[in-house]
Amino acid sequence: MKAALVWVVVVVVVVVVVVAAECGETSATPVLTRPGYHFSRRAGWMNDPVPYFEESTGTYHLFFLCNPTNSTIAPWAPGGHQGYCHATSTNLVTWRHQPLAINNSAGTGQIVNPRALNFTSSTAIVHDRLPFDARAVAVQSGGSLAFTNNSDLLHWSAASQKPVFSHPPNVTLIGDVALTACPGQRSSSCVRLLAGSSTGDGFENGTAAVVAFESTDWLHWNFTSTLFTWPRSLTPRAECVDYFSLDGYKVLLSSIPSTGRTHWAIGHEDASGRFVASTHGVLDSGGAYAAKTLVDDTGRRVALHWVRDGLSVALEKEAGFAGYQSLPRELHIITSPLTLLAKPVPEMATLRHHALSLPNIHLRDSTYDFTLPTSDGGQFNLVVDLRFTALSSNKSSIGIRVLTSQNRTELTTIQVTQASQVVSCMDTPLVPDTDRPGGDITHIPLSGQEATAGHCRQLCCQNTDCVGFVFDTRDSFCWLKAQIMPPVPLKGVTSGILSAANTSIVLNATRSSTLPGAATPVYTCNVQSLPNVEAHSSSSGDCMSTSAAGDMPGNDYRHFRGVLNSTNECYEACCGDSKCAGFTFVPSSTVSDGDCLLGLPCCWLKTACQEASGDHSFTSVNVTQQSRQAHVSLNIFVDQSVVEVFANGGVAALTAAVHPQNSLPDNIELWSEGAEAIVSTTAYTMAMDNDDASC
Incomplete structure (x- = not known):
């Protein structure tokens, strides 16, 4: 059996460093800029999204928890108020605010009694099996219901009766619910409600779990089971539950406060309706949280996250807004290894304008700088293909730097580091x-x-x-x-x-800032054996090589006598043959033997290489074919104060709030340290289609 000795452990590091200003760079007044093509409010707090698609109008709806007073105080904080704001879109890219959908301001500024059977800040919207002749129903704070009869989902009314829930044993309900059909052959009117919960030791010390209730009248809900308990390390509770079928599997999403991330599990339901997980992971390794999904008329599953801004309460108050929504992401399942894939919806490409294509940039302990032709204040998209091999057994790295200040006191780094392993x-x-x-x-x-x-x-x-x-x-x-x-x-x-x-990826992000009171989060995610679903084709010129004067005797499998007239032609022959590990070329042979004749150029292709020595009229070259190179594809979205990175077609993702203070937004740098790399990139400037897009 063939085993490939390759450099395979890849680390993608996103480092955002904002250090003390110097050499004329000043940041006395903090620069707090809303992103351009990430959705955010004009003013006030926003967080957990509840996306929904209305088929009758072809409209995407985004409901999200907000402070309806337009204050930046979080709804659950002292002095906070709670409501569900509403925005709509026809394309998932440009959004327009709508009137406040649901106002729960009265008495919702504090966390509920952890022992009370209650829900905190929960909304889930469903469009089938509905009561009250409703178009859609929302389960909201306290377990109460709101409904609408309008296809535009603009006007909501409270149900006249509050639902009654049977108390599950040893469970504190947190809320953030999902609504599904009941499992098995039960009544067609049966609805199952899944709620995030904390089991065992209570609200702050329990274990994250998801519990299930069922009802046939939307008023009386019976506890049926604990659908799933997350590993004990995930504490103390599960929030923002979502549960759906995808590509032949069941998928459960839960956001866990102790990790600050949305976790996914892929598996199936057993005969009793309980969820059995085959594997689990993290949907985004950075500052994106509280993911919820919708299904549109094409059948695709689309997720949105709340992006935390990482600012102190004082800085959020100064900025006048708090929180963003992530880019919409299509979800898919790949089976080897079993993994949930999340990639930006293709509609994001409609925002691309000017393009700069830079193919096959060769880096070897070097840098390559370029400037975007035009940019709208640090809004661009980089599609990057990285293929590389280490030059030594020591760690090596390649990467991209963006949003860099003139004297490099501030920069955002996306870095790939590799180490050796046999796969x-x-x-x-x-x-x-x-x-x-x-x-x-x-x-x-x-x-x-x-x-x-x-x-x-x-x-x-x-x-x-x-x-x-x-x-x-x-x-x-x-x-x-x-x-x-x-x-x-x-x-x-x-x-x-x-x-x-041969690609295992670790995403790690660190952000530091001199902004007073700004958070300095460290994001880490270890994900093994991730495939690259965006691998590119091989062609001559895609190889990497190191050359030396001298001969490399032995390991020959093919030779060219008087046919290839230069080192470059011999290189092309080797690079175009997947068996070739290197070659030796002599422009004018000084001897005649079975392989070469006196005075003729000769090229020997080799299955293996050794150290070159002897006659310096020979040139010997080690060649790394594409099939033996580590390979990472990155899709990077930079939007003023937010950076989203998708690796290898969406098998891993990271979101970070960056808040640059003195950067040159159009400057981009590629670099290689201790590695030889071929980098191909296309840079697009991004622009919204109308001024209301991120209002």
């Missing part, structure tokens, strides 16, 4: 419904128990020339690939790239 070829992820046409070595018919994508992967691992494979379930053919070709969606086809198993 088994058979750990290569299987990517469903994805073809990679072209670049074939051969195709093999499979039958019986061997007609599987896993066996096709095994055949690729046994072939020294194979760097990828495609298994077509329609005719049971296994296609082995000599080149990594671009992915093409195709039902019934499973593909894999051997290098895709």
